[in-house]
Amino acid sequence: MNSLGRRHLISLVVAGLALVACSSDDPPASDTSTRSAESALTVFAAASLTDAFTEIGNAFMAQYPDTTITFNFAASSELVTQINEGAPADVFASADLSNMSKLTDADNNGSEPVEFATNQGEIIVAPGNPLGIASVADLANDDLIVVVCAPEVPCGKYAAAIFENAGVTVTAKSLEENVKAVVAKVTLGEADAGIVYSTDVRAAADAATGVAIPADINVVAQYPIVVTKDAPNPKGAQAFIDFVTGPQGQQILASYGFTTP
Amino acid sequence: MTKARHEGVVARNRLPLPVPALALAMVAVAFFALPLAGLLWRAPWSKAWGYLTADDSLTALRLSLVCSLWATALSVVFGVPLAWLLARVEFRGRRVVRALCTLSMVLPPVVGGVALFFALGRRGIVGQYLYRWFDFTLPFTTTGVVIAQTFVAMPFLVITVEAAFRQVDTRVEDASRTLGASRWYTFRRVTLPTIRPALAAGAVLAWARALGEFGATITFAGNFPGTTQTLPLSVYLSLQSNPEAALVLALVLIAVSFIVLVGLRERWFARPGVQP
Numbered sequence: 026m027n028s029l030g031r032r033h034l035i036s037l038v039v040a041g042l043a044l045v046a047c048s049s050d051d052p053p054a055s056d057t058s059t060r061s062a063e064s065a066l067t068v069f070a071a072a073s074l075t076d077a078f079t080e081i082g083n084a085f086m087a088q089y090p091d092t093t094i095t096f097n098f099a100a101s102s103e104l105v106t107q108i109n110e111g112a113p114a115d116v117f118a119s120a121d122l123s124n125m126s127k128l129t130d131a132d133n134n135g136s137e138p139v140e141f142a143t144n145q146g147e148i149i150v151a152p153g154n155p156l157g158i159a160s161v162a163d164l165a166n167d168d169l170i171v172v173v174c175a176p177e178v179p180c181g182k183y184a185a186a187i188f189e190n191a192g193v194t195v196t197a198k199s200l201e202e203n204v205k206a207v208v209a210k211v212t213l214g215e216a217d218a219g220i221v222y223s224t225d226v227r228a229a230a231d232a233a234t235g236v237a238i239p240a241d242i243n244v245v246a247q248y249p250i251v252v253t254k255d256a257p258n259p260k261g262a263q264a265f266i267d268f269v270t271g272p273q274g275q276q277i278l279a280s281y282g283f284t285t286p
Numbered sequence: 287m288t289k290a291r292h293e294g295v296v297a298r299n300r301l302p303l304p305v306p307a308l309a310l311a312m313v314a315v316a317f318f319a320l321p322l323a324g325l326l327w328r329a330p331w332s333k334a335w336g337y338l339t340a341d342d343s344l345t346a347l348r349l350s351l352v353c354s355l356w357a358t359a360l361s362v363v364f365g366v367p368l369a370w371l372l373a374r375v376e377f378r379g380r381r382v383v384r385a386l387c388t389l390s391m392v393l394p395p396v397v398g399g400v401a402l403f404f405a406l407g408r409r410g411i412v413g414q415y416l417y418r419w420f421d422f423t424l425p426f427t428t429t430g431v432v433i434a435q436t437f438v439a440m441p442f443l444v445i446t447v448e449a450a451f452r453q454v455d456t457r458v459e460d461a462s463r464t465l466g467a468s469r470w471y472t473f474r475r476v477t478l479p480t481i482r483p484a485l486a487a488g489a490v491l492a493w494a495r496a497l498g499e500f501g502a503t504i505t506f507a508g509n510f511p512g513t514t515q516t517l518p519l520s521v522y523l524s525l526q527s528n529p530e531a532a533l534v535l536a537l538v539l540i541a542v543s544f545i546v547l548v549g550l551r552e553r554w555f556a557r558p559g560v561q562p
Contacts, residue, residue: 100526102526102527103525170426172426175509175523176527177523177524177526197510198508199426199508199509200508200509200510200523201504201508201509202509202522202523206505210508213409214408215403215407215408215409215423215426216426
């Protein structure tokens, strides 16, 4: 009985240690253990790339049928934090250069960052623009419910820069955690206007209308992509990056409103 | 509850916990202690005071405390009658009503936030009239934060108090009524003291859930410092730009919760003599 108990204890301790060991390495969201390391590819990409990268991923998997891509779309700033804390990403695509710098400064890149797309700011309003919002200056009206991204995330920095370039003070009602949350607040009708990327307005289709921002006060968002240092699948990662920067990837990006750098 | 605790103590003294159970319990303790130890280990202690006393942190902390206490108060005011209804009144569809009223416990909070939009937002079932008639909107307001927190927190109080209502010996209440006490007097002097430990437990659970609420709040109420940015939202956002500050804020949240959980348990839950 006693030895049985001891054996139980030992197996428990072993199981417990295994649990601890697993939990320290793998974030729960992307469990890659069920697939072979060769064929699995984990791509961490900015939220604004959601639709374009999903399509690129499908095209890539059609070309490389052995590969299964798992995407993690979130604010670039959140993704870089996750990777620097050891999340098992193969590829990181950022919506700005400063978050890419956070990765390279921490020496967590396995290749030199390559710029693969650019994007512009745009005002997003309700379908048909019922309030007749025509310019960035119109957003300074306090009767409007304006939402933008938080200053901690790239789209928030861009929004602040656009307001500064236009010389207006806009009091946002909410500082959203990522660009898709701004889109959601406007398409749900809770906010009157927001600053998002041109690609987001296009992605929202009938649910929203865009108001262009003149180039002289607008910002150009640069999207760099990189292989991470601890990439479980560095070969696949480089193949994916080549695909994104290649003709097929660029064509898909263009169809979602991205411009070429 | 008190009785059960005493029995537990006696049993523990006579029969030591079997080794496998003890090992499992230790793994469980480590499971909860390790993440906390990790936070303490990584926290930038030398700069902690600076981050703590930053205006933004204090504003978020104050807002978190105010909103979570309001949410707790609303949960008690509406939740206790709801628990009483579910425990004491026989009616068709009671199980459906109970499931409905506790659904937000299992619902992903972000879904809860979107659902609140459809109910109370500017275009919601009720919200559109609030907006049209009173020019009043809940999203992006502090009231919106309280609503979102109450939505996810109240079920914790309701299920705890409902269980307590069911355990009350109704003969004691009947005796009180037969002796001429009014319904209110009976409730106040007989029922309430009996359920008080459960009420306290439920209120603390609801408060803790409200204090940590993130998904429904950021979805329904948005994120703006001083108006809707509670401490969990502030922690989440500063994690992306200033992880050190985020750690300090997270520890504040943990410290406040920990003090309340430790303090209240001893004071309210273990009070002898409240059981009939």
